[in-house]
Amino acid sequence: MTKYEAVIGLEVHVELRTKTKAFCSCPNEFGSEPNSNVCPICLSMPGTLPVLNKSLLEYGIKAGLAMNCEIAHYCKFDRKNYFYPDLPKAYQISQNDFPLCRNGYLDIEVDGEVRRIGINRIHMEEDAGKLLHGEGKADYSLVDLNRGGVPLLEIVTEPDIRTPEEARLFLENLKQILQYLDVSDCKMEEGSLRCDANISLRPAGSSVLNTKVEIKNMNSFKAVQHALESEISRQQKLYETGGEVVQETRAWDENTGKTSVMRAKETASDYRYFPDPDLVPVVLNDEMIDEIREGLPELPAARKQRFIEEYGLPAYDAGVLTSSKELADYYEECVRGYHDPKKVSNWVMVELLRLLNTNSLDIKESKLTPSHLIEMLNMMDKGTISGKIAKTVFEEMFVSGKRAAQIVEEKGLLQISDEDQLAAIIDEIIAAHPEVVEDYRKGKKKALGFFVGQVMKKTRGKANPQIVNKLLLARL
Numbered sequence: 001m002t003k004y005e006a007v008i009g010l011e012v013h014v015e016l017r018t019k020t021k022a023f024c025s026c027p028n029e030f031g032s033e034p035n036s037n038v039c040p041i042c043l044s045m046p047g048t049l050p051v052l053n054k055s056l057l058e059y060g061i062k063a064g065l066a067m068n069c070e071i072a073h074y075c076k077f078d079r080k081n082y083f084y085p086d087l088p089k090a091y092q093i094s095q096n097d098f099p100l101c102r103n104g105y106l107d108i109e110v111d112g113e114v115r116r117i118g119i120n121r122i123h124m125e126e127d128a129g130k131l132l133h134g135e136g137k138a139d140y141s142l143v144d145l146n147r148g149g150v151p152l153l154e155i156v157t158e159p160d161i162r163t164p165e166e167a168r169l170f171l172e173n174l175k176q177i178l179q180y181l182d183v184s185d186c187k188m189e190e191g192s193l194r195c196d197a198n199i200s201l202r203p204a205g206s207s208v209l210n211t212k213v214e215i216k217n218m219n220s221f222k223a224v225q226h227a228l229e230s231e232i233s234r235q236q237k238l239y240e241t242g243g244e245v246v247q248e249t250r251a252w253d254e255n256t257g258k259t260s261v262m263r264a265k266e267t268a269s270d271y272r273y274f275p276d277p278d279l280v281p282v283v284l285n286d287e288m289i290d291e292i293r294e295g296l297p298e299l300p301a302a303r304k305q306r307f308i309e310e311y312g313l314p315a316y317d318a319g320v321l322t323s324s325k326e327l328a329d330y331y332e333e334c335v336r337g338y339h340d341p342k343k344v345s346n347w348v349m350v351e352l353l354r355l356l357n358t359n360s361l362d363i364k365e366s367k368l369t370p371s372h373l374i375e376m377l378n379m380m381d382k383g384t385i386s387g388k389i390a391k392t393v394f395e396e397m398f399v400s401g402k403r404a405a406q407i408v409e410e411k412g413l414l415q416i417s418d419e420d421q422l423a424a425i426i427d428e429i430i431a432a433h434p435e436v437v438e439d440y441r442k443g444k445k446k447a448l449g450f451f452v453g454q455v456m457k458k459t460r461g462k463a464n465p466q467i468v469n470k471l472l473l474a475r476l
């Protein structure tokens with residue numbers, strides 16, 4: 001039986017978080033009253049003139065540089081013509097033959113190996129409006145043009161992706177980079193990051209390119225992976241049964257777990273591209289590009305590597321901690337105030353991320369700040385609180401935002417390190433369990449654990465474990 005491999009390319013649309021829209025000065029905001037962020041330009045009135053937003057250009061160059069692209073010294077805008085009710089002027093301002101960025105790549109790590117995914121191009125364009133179908137029980141649709149003219153980058157990969165998992169990993173990496181650059185919030189649920197995929201199959205090892213199918217309507221990275229998996233098995237069945245894969249656009253349906261035909265694929269000629277006569281071409285010199293290059297922040301891959309080298313963290317920890325810029329900043333603020341980076345990593349990665357997850361909170365919303373954690377770690381070092389109590393204190397800090405010292409005082413959680421006080425408790429327990437003492441002396445060393453447990457129970461976890469052990473051993 002023939003073994004097949006998939007040839008996958010992605011097209012990602014990213015809404016940029018500029019203050020204003022791409023070609024007018026309307027606010028670029030999500031969630032406003034419908035048709036409130038609009039003006040004659042983004043409503044596509046005849047006779048209006050678009051003016052390029054400088055931030056759109058800068059964000060595009062940043063993204064291109066971060067993805068190792070060549071930045072064009074000359075690029076221009078074109079009209080992409082199509083008829084659809086969300087676009088009153090019947091063309092989208094986009095870039096066709098002279099895009100802003102070309103020939104880049106992103107390296108992703110798949111099962112410990114680096115895979116290089118080529119970026120064919122990144123270009124600037126505007127978003128269209130949004131149709132609201134059958135609101136309530138209406139038998140009509142409404143159009144909201146707030147999104148019309150919102151600046152977009154379209155990022156097109158080479159068909160270098162071979163598995164649905166690689167596609168998901170690529171998207172996760174891309175999202176991290178865009179968030180580090182602070183050019184987009186990348187909220188898929190609000191549509192600020194959208195992904196279409198092209199996929200064809202061929203016999204493994206062959207270099208032919210077979211008919212490809214485009215898949216749309218995927219609302220999460222998981223959905224992209226699932227849709228591609230489903231499409232691979234659909235195409236494979238067609239090839240195995242002598243059927244034919246038709247070039248078309250298919251929609252992913254999360255509920256059925258299947259793709260279905262949306263429409264026959266348009267080709268470039270259907271869009272009748274031509275240069276937009278209202279916008280002058282963009283000419284860039286090296287100086288402008290270099291200036292933006294110098295202002296780029298440290299990117300996720302570089303930061304991960306630095307965490308490994310500078311803080312001696314395992315690659316896994318470094319990967320988790322640099323997964324978002326905010327989390328990495330949080331971690332570094334802790335490390336600046338505390339001497340043991342690995343200990344900090346454990347508390348942040350295990351305890352803090354667990355609490356954030358279960359409470360569906362973002363690191364930015366955490367009441368437990370780096371200084372909270374630093375204070376608590378110092379209290380542990382001084383023996384003021386035990387490791388066990390620290391977990392309670394940590395959760396309480398997370399919930400209330402109170403300081404560790406205050407929680408310890410209010411709840412009476414100070415560690416008991418006073419030998420006389422502990423000795424009295426231990427003597428009492430030993431006296432109450434002569435049979436266990438007997439077992440211990442006969443060689444049943446596990447009985448020691450029983451006594452430690454009893455002491456902890458009696459002191460509600462506050463006894464200093466080292467001292468308890470020392471005192472118990474001396475008596476048994």
Ligand SMILES: [Zn+2]
Binds near residue numbers: 025043
């Ligand atoms: Zn406007």
